[in-house]
Amino acid sequence: MAAFAAVSLSAASCSAPGPQDARAPSRPPNIVFILVDDMRWDEMHAAGHPVIETPNMDRLAREGLRFLKAFATTPLCSPSRASLLTGQYARTHGIIDNTARSSHDLPTFPRELQRAGYATGFFGKWHMGNDDSPRPGFTRWVAMPGQGEAIDPHLNVDGKRLQAKGYVTDVLTDYVEQFIIQAGDKPFLAYLAHKAIHPNVVQQDDGRLVPVPGQPGGFVAAERHRGRYAGRTMPRRPNAFKPPVDKPALMRRIGTLPPLGRETATTDDEMRGRAEMLLGVDDSLGRILAALEKAGALDNTVIVFTSDHGYFYGEHGLNEERRLAYEETIRIPLLVRYPPRVTAGAVASEMVLTIDLAPTLLDLAGVAPLAGMQGRSLAPIFNGTAGAWRDSFLVEYYSDTVFPRILKMGYSAVRTTKAKYIEYRELSGMNELYDLESDPYEEHNLIASPAGASLLTTMQSELERLTRASAPPRPPGQSH
Numbered sequence: 001m002a003a004f005a006a007v008s009l010s011a012a013s014c015s016a017p018g019p020q021d022a023r024a025p026s027r028p029p030n031i032v033f034i035l036v037d038d039m040r041w042d043e044m045h046a047a048g049h050p051v052i053e054t055p056n057m058d059r060l061a062r063e064g065l066r067f068l069k070a071f072a073t074t075p076l077c078s079p080s081r082a083s084l085l086t087g088q089y090a091r092t093h094g095i096i097d098n099t100a101r102s103s104h105d106l107p108t109f110p111r112e113l114q115r116a117g118y119a120t121g122f123f124g125k126w127h128m129g130n131d132d133s134p135r136p137g138f139t140r141w142v143a144m145p146g147q148g149e150a151i152d153p154h155l156n157v158d159g160k161r162l163q164a165k166g167y168v169t170d171v172l173t174d175y176v177e178q179f180i181i182q183a184g185d186k187p188f189l190a191y192l193a194h195k196a197i198h199p200n201v202v203q204q205d206d207g208r209l210v211p212v213p214g215q216p217g218g219f220v221a222a223e224r225h226r227g228r229y230a231g232r233t234m235p236r237r238p239n240a241f242k243p244p245v246d247k248p249a250l251m252r253r254i255g256t257l258p259p260l261g262r263e264t265a266t267t268d269d270e271m272r273g274r275a276e277m278l279l280g281v282d283d284s285l286g287r288i289l290a291a292l293e294k295a296g297a298l299d300n301t302v303i304v305f306t307s308d309h310g311y312f313y314g315e316h317g318l319n320e321e322r323r324l325a326y327e328e329t330i331r332i333p334l335l336v337r338y339p340p341r342v343t344a345g346a347v348a349s350e351m352v353l354t355i356d357l358a359p360t361l362l363d364l365a366g367v368a369p370l371a372g373m374q375g376r377s378l379a380p381i382f383n384g385t386a387g388a389w390r391d392s393f394l395v396e397y398y399s400d401t402v403f404p405r406i407l408k409m410g411y412s413a414v415r416t417t418k419a420k421y422i423e424y425r426e427l428s429g430m431n432e433l434y435d436l437e438s439d440p441y442e443e444h445n446l447i448a449s450p451a452g453a454s455l456l457t458t459m460q461s462e463l464e465r466l467t468r469a470s471a472p473p474r475p476p477g478q479s480h
Contacts, residue, residue: 028366034305065337120140197281239443307333325411395412395414419435
């Protein structure tokens, strides 16, 4: 079914200038940052999905700005979450995989907002290791260990561990509502990191994901939403179910792993389960909007709605395994509502990245960016003064040994407005090159084609430039 084709790559886009900065209030804005786990860019009605119901996300799009081309710089949970908080590439902040790595010392934008006088609250899934203990930069801390549970989640509330009662999305939203009400006249940051729309599993200390004891497995929606999409046909992109024929890195299958194709793809039931789980996220957004309205704070609050990375629905025969540099997993949703600076109903076609959000929020709050931030503020896009924007960006992934089923395939990749080049660090002769204008579904690897020779040279040069430009700062006194 070609429904996702129209949603993903042929949507008309234009940037609309935002309201004049003179409308901006004198007090710093509140910030609500909503992070959904594993949500694709096209999984909302506002993005053209013909089945999924997302009335509150659609409202956010109507009243704010929707980015058509937002991307994760590392399509893996922990590194991407660290990039969102720091504005840095994984190579710089050091969270390169999903193993337990210290994140207590990350230079995050919430720490800077707290220093500037903000009340700062974290709610949900930290997921940089299993440690749920409070992190610097937050005056309120409500976190789940590891992946958390869908029902009756275990929480660390300001250092005290307890087990809450209820559906996890609803429980976390309860805490966010309380935080908004209690903030009073003080500017606040509420950072809500949902468990949804991740399967109901828990992560062991060795990185293994196992079913939650005594709870239903798979994608667990709130009871009120279960069965909402029963019998509905969920759309897939034209490259779904097609076994790769020219992607040697992907085609390596060992042991009992079957060849990629229909048998290895995400099932229709799994797609419906994720969509039903997403209904709870949309309900949560509606409750937060209502709480802000009740507090008289809605129009002085920057609301950001996004995801850490995408998900495969059978494209190239793949299922949930993120990490790869294909469009389905690096593209994410991004909505921003802030009436003083953002025109309602606007769309933006600029390529924006996870590393851009931290400097953007500090900019809007009037706080200087942290030294070492590698993203750029999106504020010029809001007011129509962006001018020439980036036309390429770096995607990186580092092989790990957390999940034995995933083969070593660390890479650096460059994605431009027209093409993509993937260079595998540990594999010889398996790189990939795509002309996204003629091949938007990345079905034809041009790496060995005479027709791709000139493009390959250009893309290799651009990857080298981006790699140099994103190199972590050297310690003082260290020679080059």
